[in-house]
Amino acid sequence: QVQLVESGGGLVQAGDSLRLSCIPSEGTFSRRIMGWFRQAPGKEREFVAAIRWSLGFTSYADSVKGRFTISRDNAKNTVYLQMNSLKPEDTAVYYCAASSLGSIWSRRMNEYDYWGRGTQVTVSS
Secondary structure (H helix, E strand, O other): OOOEEEEOOEEEEOOOOEEEEEEEOOOOOOOOEEEEEEEOOOOOOEEEEEEEOOOOOEEEOOOOOOOEEEEEEOOOOEEEEEEOOOOHHHOEEEEEEEEOOOOOOOOOHHHOOEEEOOEEEEEEO
């Protein structure tokens, strides 16, 4: 079973930046779409961003559009989430996910086949 491993979370102040990374435990697996989700305390897990692995097409939640950028490095087999102008409401556990059949408009958790364990992002005001 493929595991996705996230890294790069931490504690920052409002207005700061962070870059999250996600790499699979196995080099080769079916991943049409890579996505990032987040879950704040007491809230449901929500979609953040997605990228078509082969073509690089992207989509974003309205709440992060213009501040976050999802990208991938094929050679490093890694997907990134660059987060700028962070706000306290961005505080959450961020999860990496992979979908074998979805599209960049796949925003429901059940459209993704593989998940990481998450990395904590805390933004102080």
